[in-house]
Amino acid sequence: MVASEQETYLDRGRRRHPLRWVLLALLLVAAVLAALVLWHRNHAAPSAEGCQVTPAGGKPVTMEVDQGANAATIAAVTLSRGLPERALVIALATGLQESKLHNLEGGDRDSIGLFQQRPSQGWGTAQQIADPVYSTNKFLDQLVAVPGYARMRLTDAAQRVQKSGYPEAYAKHEGNAQLLADALTGRTPATFTCTVHSFALPEPVADVSGSPAGSPGASPSAGQQPSPQLVTERLKREFGRAVTTQAGSQPGTLALVPAPVAPDPSAAEPASAADALTAGDAKRQTGWAVAAWAVAHAQDLGIGSVHFDGKAWRLDRSDAGWTTQPDPAATDRVQLTLGLPAAKR
Secondary structure (H helix, E strand, O other): OHHHHHHHHHHHHHHHHHHHHHHHHHHHHHHHHHHHHHHHHHHOOOOOOEEEEOOOOOOOEEEOHHHHHHHHHHHHHHHHOOOOHHHHHHHHHHHHHHHOOOOEOOOOOOOEEOOOEOHHHOOOOHHHHOOHHHHHHHHHHHHHOOOOHHHOOHHHHHHHHHOOOOOOHHHHHHHHHHHHHHHHOOOOOOOEEEEOOOOOOOOOOOOOOOOHHHOOOOOOOOOOOOOHHHHHHHHHHHHHHHEEEEEOOOOOEEEEEEOOOOOOHHHOOOOOOOOOOOHHHHHHHHHHHHHHHHHHOHHHHOEEEEEEOOEEEEHHHHHHOOEEOOOOOOOOOEEEEEOOOHHHO
16 A cells, blocks of 8 residues: 555656656746847847937838938028928928938039029029028028918929929928928927937038028037037027027036027018917927927037936937936926936946
């Protein structure tokens, strides 16, 4: 009887051993998978650089970093003049058609720049037209001179300025131009973002225009540390009165106070219902326009982080876009940190 019981016990033990080995094997597989995930997280190739607008429930509009920076400059200049958003949509659609928002060194015949403007046709010198701020102002000067431009078909308004051989070509860009305008004016907050991994600080550009509206602003030279003064000069030149720059609470930081610009009566176009905002909403929207501009120009101006309205963008986590801040900064100003964020220094 004892022998029989012992055999039964041994049989049960032998039956349990395979289950034990299965469990050990599963634990080993789980450990290997966890190690692979951790390795991939630490060694995976970074996301490609670029900018995008991500509308709620819509398909993202993607572009290269320089295209995003040029679009943001066009938006800033348009906003600084107090023009209706329709003017910006027309300008962006025109830039998308003429240059894909690249600042072209050469195009059809002697045309150059964002809008393929020609020195031989009185748009300015080649050096002037190569400056995005100058070329945007020249385009807008001609656009606001077109009676009723804001009520026209976009492609007709653009054609009145450009006099292109393809007058209907601008129409196909209206949808993307509207999404860009909504994001870059702050109408759809935190929908414009860029993924960048390093700074590209170009050589300063010489003043070739002789006028405040057409003078290229200096950029940090190669190897130079980002400068609050240079960022301030660029902001003033592109946004004009729409933003006031103050020193931040820490070295290498700036506080940008948005100040919405009154509509320009010379535009001869009344503000649309979409443009009508309360004072508080207008200031917040302008703040988001400034924040989007800062992200778009982070690479060429050495901006490491942007904080506004409870959201944050950081260069070292730029592929995550805008993230919610655990300790939101003041909502009446955009806060910039120049240089790499602390975690990446």
